[in-house]
Amino acid sequence: MSRMCLHVTPRSAVSLSLVCAMSLAGGVAHAADYARASFGKLPDGKAVEVITLSNAKGVKAGVMTYGAALQSLVMPDRDGKLADVTLGYASLEGYLKKPEYFGSTVGRFANRLADGRFTLDGKSYQTPRNNNGQALHGGERGFDKVLWDVVKVERGDTASVRLRYVSPDGDQGYPGTLTVFATYSLNEANELRIEYTATTDRPTIANITNHAYWNLAGEGAPAGAMGHVLTIPAEHYTPVNEVLIPTGKLQPVANTVFDFRQPTPIGARVREASDPQIVFGKGYDHNFVIARDVAKEPRLMAKVEEPGSGRGFELLSNQPAVQFYSGNFLDGTVVGKSGRAYRQGDALVLEPQVSPDAPNQPQLGSARLDPGATYRNVIVYRLFVSGERAR
Known part of the structure; x- marks a missing residue:
């Protein structure tokens, strides 16, 4: 029998059978599949769907037709326990x-x-100026x-x-007129891929990305995301003014709170008010420059790991930069899927x-x-589970 399991980083003798969430039939793993379900109706009566992509290893990605959104992502931890993250x-x-x-x-123009x-x-x-006098994520009625x-x-x-x-x-x-396609795909290598393409009939601007909020301990987990360990292989970031518009400079990350070139817990420096950039963003809400140009193929933008569960992902994209947002504006007024209120630092966002x-x-x-x-x-999320239990 051939067993296929979530990619494990082997750092200790952990039973792989606990990590793998497998669906086997006759000794062969089921192929990747999908299911379609109603998710309600808009005020104009139009139906909204969630299409759930799944593989044989327990990973499920729910894609909602309203906003072309990643509505859920379920994956196992090192013990095989499933959670929406x-x-x-x-x-x-x-x-x-x-x-x-x-x-x-988010688009037509993601960010500000x-x-x-x-x-x-x-x-x-x-x-439309929908964010402190600035345009954010395409306007009042963006994608x-x-x-x-x-x-x-x-x-x-x-x-x-x-x-x-x-x-x-x-x-x-x-x-x-901008014609946009969003394609979500999930394979047996536990890669969730989102590909955005767009064409136009007149010169315009386009900057389209995904705005998933991640808590790899599980959506609604009380510890939030500040203990997640983040790596961003960027030498520079773009400082911002008081309304979070880039000043135009490329600032080296070296010797600053923005240096994530080595794995660093998000919460380690998120409140370092000695840096005015942290005060402006109420934490991290900044653009990290990976390269100067769009690439033909995806390259590494970031890596995230949650030590308690072992869940993590590598983020790849062909884009030149990635916005890192540490969930600073979650204020307890939103009640999420688990019935828990989302508060500051409960998630992180990475936007190529x-x-x-x-x-x-x-x-x-x-x-x-043009x-x-x-x-x-x-955008590619390479999901993984590390094998060493946090102590």
Whole structure:
């Protein structure tokens, strides 16, 4: 019999049978599969679905058509115990009443635009200012607040769902009709892949990413995410002003609280008020620069591990930067899937992207998209379980 189990980092003699969450039939693991279920209706009566991708090792990824969102991610710990490790709501009502970008696809322009403005080919464009006078994540009705169409679902060696949204010319002030696809896939190597592509009929800007909130101890676990150990292989980050717009500088991380080149618990320096950047962000809410240009293939952006459960993931993307947010604005007013209130530091967010405000600061990169070209952001979560029990 061939057994397939969640990738384990072997650092002690732990029984692999406890780590593996297997579904075996006749000695052969089931192929990756999917299931579709209703998740309620929008005020206009349109139905919302959750498509759950699963593999033979106990991993399940729930993809919601509202906001093309990662609504859940279930994975085992080192003892085989399953838990949902992403924050969110138990019903559609929460996503409509108090949206927090939980697992959502965000765009057209993820992150912030100063004053909600940008200039393209000599013409100025104004987008909604929905965050302290700045534009955030595409505006008041970005991609997180629309219903996406299901184009295709597949099962086999990989389970996948492909979603589509067409953003009309002038949507939230952005030029051009933008046709966007979001494809989620889960394979037997425990890789969750999200691929965003977009095309336009007029010059525009595009910066599309995923905004999943992670607590690898389990959604709602009281310890939160401050004990998670984070690595970001970035030599520089972009400092921000009081409204979290980049100043335009590339600041070396060396000898600062932003140096995550070696594995570091998130909570170790999250309250270091001697650095005004921490005060501005109420913790970490900053862009880390991995490279200067978009790559053809995904490269390592970050690694996260939760010592208590052993759960972790490596994050890869072809984008040049990643926003690290330490859940600073969770204030206890949101009740999540487990029935527990989410508070500051209960999760972390890692968003592969073009640098914030890049359309206004070309030294930070380009978000321009022209007709005939294809925008592409490939995000890969390589899930793993480490073998050494925390002491």
